[in-house]
Amino acid sequence: MATTTISFVRRSCFLLSLCIVIICSLKEGYAFEESRESNAAESYLTHTFEVSSLFASSVCSHSTKANERESTFKIIDKYGPCFEPNRSRALPPPSLTEILRSDRARMNSFHARLSNKNSSRRDMIELNAASIPVIDGSTFRTSNFLVKVGFGTPIKELSLVLDTGSDLTWTQCQPCETCYKQTEPLFDSTKSSTYATIPKTDAVCKYVTRxxxxxxxxxxxxYYGIKYGDGSLSTGFFSKETLTLSTDKITGFLFGCGTNQKGDFDLEAGIMGLSQEKASIVTQTAKKYSKIFSYCLPSSASSTGHLSFGSQSLPSKIIYTKLVNKKSHYGLDLIGIGLGGTKLNIPESVFTTPGTIIDSGTVFTYLPPLAYPTFRDAFRAAMTAYPLAPTRPGDDLDTCYDLSKATTVKVPEISLFFKDGKVVGFPGKSSLVTYTKTQVCLGFAPYEKGDDETIIGNQMHRTMEVVYDVARQRIGFSPKGCT
Incomplete structure (x- = not known):
C-alpha cells in the first residue's frame, strides 16, 4: 500500500445513552480523519482516508505488531508481494464472481451442517503463548489467509490456510496420487523421524470420517475424507507428527496427510483447522494455550498480519462478547447493525432467530434478507457524495461507487450490536471491496432464502485483533491489531 502520514482528528464524539464503545481501527501510513456528519437526520461517525490507500502496492509492508510479540506467525495474502514464492509465479487475484461463488458454496455447507441435514455425513466433512505471522491468501480462488508452520523432524515449513470453519489440519503428502500444484515441496513423511500412522482401531480415529x-x-x-461445499476434497492418512508453531513444538499432533486432493486449491499446502472440534489445533493444544488464539488480518495484499496462540501476547484493551454454540462454528449474539454507533431500525428477531457466525474463510458479510435493504439504503444515504457505479448482472454486491475523481473518501463506521450490551465499531474502510477506482463496492450482501445465519466475513476483520477465548466462551475485538 502507499505510505503517507497519519493524521487523526477527533472533531466530535459523544456518548449515547447506552454505554457504546467505539473501536476505530486506523491504518498506519494513511491520512485518516474521524468525524461526525449529519446525514438524513442521523449523525454518523465517519472515517476519511485517501482513495489510493484502498489499493495494494507492489512492495510488502510487514506488520510491526507481529515482530513485537513472542513466537509470532505472519498472516499473508498469497496473491500479494508478501508471499515470497509468488515472485516466481504471476498469479492474478480472484474475480468478484469467483469470490461470490466460493462464499456461496461455503455458506451452503455451513447451512447443511447447522441444520443437521445428512447428519451422518456432513456436507463439509472435516473429513503459554505462540504467535505466527499471517498472510492474506486465497484458497478456493477467494481472499483467505495463509500462515507458515513447521511439520516433521527435520522441520519442513508449509503454508496453510487459516480456517475457523474447519476441524482438521491437513497438508498434501508424498507419495501423492492426485495433488494440485502448491508452492512448497510436498511433505514427505518417510523423511521425518517423528511421523507415525494411526491404526483404524485407535479411539482418535473417530475424530474424522472414513x-x-x-x-x-x-x-x-x-483414513480420512473431507468434502467441502464447492466440491473440493482431500483424502489421506490421519496421522501423528511434530508440529512446530514458531518456537513451540507440539508432539503427537493429529493431522491429515493428504494423498488425494481435488478442486480449486492453489499454491497453499493445506488447511489449518481452527474450529472447536476435537481434531482442531485449538482443542489439541488446549493444555498449552488454554484454548485461546487471536489473529489480525492484514489491511491489504501488500501487508502482513499475525496469528497468536495463548494469552500472553493479547492486547491490553479488548471488548468481549458472548460466544454462542454453533457446533464447530463460532456464533455471536448479534441483535442489530448500524452506522457510526447509531442502530438501524431492524427488529432484533431478524438476527437472533437465525443467529450469527464469524468466519475467517468467508470473504464478504451476509445479512438476513429482511435486514440488508435497510442497511444498504442507510449506507447509500451516507455516501451520496460519491456517484454510484454499475454492477454486473448476477453479482450479489449491489452497491458500488466510482471514486476515480476523488482523492479522499469518507465512509461511515459499521457498528455491530450484541445482546450483552456490547457495541463494536469496525472502520468504514473494512466495509469496502476494491477492484478499480471506478468500482469500489460495499462488501455486504443478503444471504439467499433458505440460509439461516448472518455471517461476518473476513473483509470486516481486517486490522482488527479478533480474540477467540474458547475456554471462557467469548470472542473479543481490539482495534489497530495490525496495519
Missing amino acids: PGTVPPSAASLC
Missing part, C-alpha cells in the same frame, strides 16, 4: 472407498494400503489404518 470415506467409503480406501486404498489397500490403508485397510488397517485410520
